[in-house]
Amino acid sequence: MPASRRKIIIATTAAVAVIVALGSAFLWFEARYLRPFSERTAIFSGAAIRLPADIAGPGPIRLVHFWDPACPCNVGNQQHLAELVEHFSARGVEFYGVQKPGSHGQLPETLKDLKPLAQLPGSEKLPASPAVAIWDKAGNLAYFGPYSSGLTCNSSNSFIEPILNALAEGRSVNASNNMAVGCFCDWTVEAE
Known part of the structure; x- marks a missing residue:
């Protein structure tokens, strides 16, 4: 050849x-x-979500961030969350984080002030993440759902700033059941 x-x-x-x-x-x-x-629809129902006994009840406004380290939807969301922590910590809001059970990873350094929660009663049925739950000063669940609607999350399309502002001003919020279309990853682990 x-x-x-x-x-x-x-x-x-x-x-x-x-x-x-x-x-x-x-x-x-x-x-x-x-x-x-990809964009998908998620329905959030806060009926079963509860704070752990050691932080439940009257106190500061509490925000719990649900996240999955393997979810690519966290990228923009975590920058927005860091801005929320920076702005609202000074107003007395306490920030917590719940990581998807069985997952491994760490939040970025900008979110080092989030207090980790090993679990949150009722979160095992969370439909998707990233998600957020917010309790008012009386200890009532005020909001449960996504940070925003759409593929990206920032202060211009977020549901969270108006809710935190209302709660900080003493106004009542009751939005514990929500449906949104956005960037979400499954929270529950499907049996193989």
Whole structure:
């Protein structure tokens, strides 16, 4: 076989191998990240959500952040949460975090002030994350649901700032059942 023909066969084989490898990598990436990152509808019902006994009852406004380290939807949400912590901690709001059971990861350094909760009664039936629950000063669940509606979350489309402002001013809020379309990841682990 002539040397030029052998070079063409080797180059063609290498090109096909690269194309197959890139295609496989894209399919893995799509299955791992793009599918859970798509917009979906989630229905949040706060009927079963309770604060742990050691922090329940009258006290400061309490915000609990539900997060899954593997969820790509956390990226924009965590920046927004860091801004909330910075602004509302000075107004007496306490911030807590609940990590998806069985997951492993750490919040970014900007969220180091979140107090970790091992579990939150009723959160095992959380439909999706990222999500938030807010209790008023009387210890009543004021809000349970997403941070916002849509694929991104920031102060311009967030539900949280108006709720925290209302509670800080002593106004009543009762929004513990919500439906939203946004970037969410499943919270419950499906049996295999």
